[in-house]
Amino acid sequence: MMEKIRELIDLHAGLPGGASEITDDTDLYRAGMKSFASVQLMLALEEAFDIEFPEEMLNRATFRSASAIGQAVGTLAPDSMAA
Amino acid sequence: MKPLGEVTGASLPERVQAAVDAAAQHAEAVDREGRFPIEGIEALRDGRLLGLAVPAELGGEGAGLADLAPICTALGGACASTAMVFAMHHICLANLIDCGLESPWHRELMHRAATDQLLFASSTTEAGVGGDLRQSICAVEAEGERFNLAKAAPVISYGEETDAIFATARRDPDAPSSDQVLCVLLSDQYELERVSTWDALGMRGTCSHGFRFKASAPTEQILPRPFADIAAESMIAGSHILWSSVWCGIAADAMAKAQAFVIAEARKSPGTPPVSATKLAEAYARYRTIEATIADALGRWAAMRAAPERAATVGFSLAMNALKVSVSTIALQVVEDCLMICGLQGYKNTGPYGLGRHLRDIHSARLMISNDRIMAGAGQMMLIQRSPAARRA
Numbered sequence A: 001m002m003e004k005i006r007e008l009i010d011l012h013a014g015l016p017g018g019a020s021e022i023t024d025d026t027d028l029y030r031a032g033m034k035s036f037a038s039v040q041l042m043l044a045l046e047e048a049f050d051i052e053f054p055e056e057m058l059n060r061a062t063f064r065s066a067s068a069i070g071q072a073v074g075t076l077a078p079d080s081m082a083a
Numbered sequence B: 001m002k003p004l005g006e007v008t009g010a011s012l013p014e015r016v017q018a019a020v021d022a023a024a025q026h027a028e029a030v031d032r033e034g035r036f037p038i039e040g041i042e043a044l045r046d047g048r049l050l051g052l053a054v055p056a057e058l059g060g061e062g063a064g065l066a067d068l069a070p071i072c073t074a075l076g077g078a079c080a081s082t083a084m085v086f087a088m089h090h091i092c093l094a095n096l097i098d099c100g101l102e103s104p105w106h107r108e109l110m111h112r113a114a115t116d117q118l119l120f121a122s123s124t125t126e127a128g129v130g131g132d133l134r135q136s137i138c139a140v141e142a143e144g145e146r147f148n149l150a151k152a153a154p155v156i157s158y159g160e161e162t163d164a165i166f167a168t169a170r171r172d173p174d175a176p177s178s179d180q181v182l183c184v185l186l187s188d189q190y191e192l193e194r195v196s197t198w199d200a201l202g203m204r205g206t207c208s209h210g211f212r213f214k215a216s217a218p219t220e221q222i223l224p225r226p227f228a229d230i231a232a233e234s235m236i237a238g239s240h241i242l243w244s245s246v247w248c249g250i251a252a253d254a255m256a257k258a259q260a261f262v263i264a265e266a267r268k269s270p271g272t273p274p275v276s277a278t279k280l281a282e283a284y285a286r287y288r289t290i291e292a293t294i295a296d297a298l299g300r301w302a303a304m305r306a307a308p309e310r311a312a313t314v315g316f317s318l319a320m321n322a323l324k325v326s327v328s329t330i331a332l333q334v335v336e337d338c339l340m341i342c343g344l345q346g347y348k349n350t351g352p353y354g355l356g357r358h359l360r361d362i363h364s365a366r367l368m369i370s371n372d373r374i375m376a377g378a379g380q381m382m383l384i385q386r387s388p389a390a391r392r393a
Helices: A002-012 A035-049 A066-076 B012-033 B038-046 B065-078 B080-100 B104-115 B227-268 B275-306 B314-342 B356-362 B371-382 B388-392
Strands: B120-123 B141-143 B146-156 B164-170 B180-186 B190-196 B209-218
Touching (some): A002 A035, A002 A066, A035 A066, A035 B371, B012 B065, B012 B080, B012 B356, B038 B080, B065 B080, B080 B164, B080 B180, B080 B356, B120 B146, B146 B164, B146 B180, B146 B190, B180 B209, B180 B227, B227 B275, B227 B314, B275 B314, B314 B356
Antiparallel strands (some): B146 B209, B164 B180, B190 B209
């Protein structure tokens, strides 16, 4: 799952330095992810993992880092943890 | 800054009313001369209203947005420039309180804000970023314990009158444009070189001149939270609520004039209901939506702040964007309705029904963070909004 998430971050987060420099705990906003990019990333995550983020999870903290995203996806799609 | 007056022992409504009266008395001169509304601001100081939001243990009264919003409305009906200065000051103060309670330097500044009734201003816009609050070109340049900052600011409202400026900048010279911090700089720590003069259609007393801003200060004065979080989770919502409250006040005062006009008409011809009364009822219906929208936003704000994580969801942000865009649009319609009701008496700059200043001031509302920009951002958020309505579709 984390590999897929990192791939989607690379594709959608629009980081000026690319995703190669980031770790699971890098703050994506500080790394340059803007709000439009975070929307794109979120839509891509929903599609990739066949999930829907509920309203209460649609805040900045959920998408702050690869590990935060992993936690959220794991909550919504427990099966994907193994993937 | 003038020395402190005594705390009068008057009630909050009495203190607010004194400031409203002082602001109203000088509103025309402030507008005509395009000067800072010093009488209104001094009256706010005398009433100890500039430190209202500071926590009680630091010398203030712990006021929240729900307390400040009606004051903005009351002031807005008297002098929109005074009201907007009050609103913008309190946004800065809210940022300080939200992020600085753990930091000794910021706590001391809060204490001074209450005891000395300091006035705060902000410098968020910058030449070259196209009005985008969330991007900076200038950067904090740290040198040991201190930092330097140089910013080309196309607008700093009341920059020459404030005791401190809250300026956004990139965290360091290598940071991306969106990785911003908010630096608090006292007036003896910066130089302002005025590069353009605020000679505008309305809101003329905000003295929003353009400046070259150069500062040097200890790094401990930089607020510890990333500006992206400050903006997303409190500053934008707070600004929209307090600004909307100011615009509500402008519309309310226009309504008062229109109603006085209709009553005078009715007295002139007893037995015949004046045609303008229907128009007044229409204006009132519009005006009510302003009050209701602000009340709804204050409720959402209170719920968000009461939640343990205080995290602004997409739904919350959309509601706050809708507030700003709706109120700025509807308030302008209300003032225009009032102009139609008062006719040429409203069009004249003299006489009891003149609405020229209201019209000019309210025209700023759709432009202060352009509604088009806000709707473009909201359009993106609509893609991911997860309201029950969106689910059903």
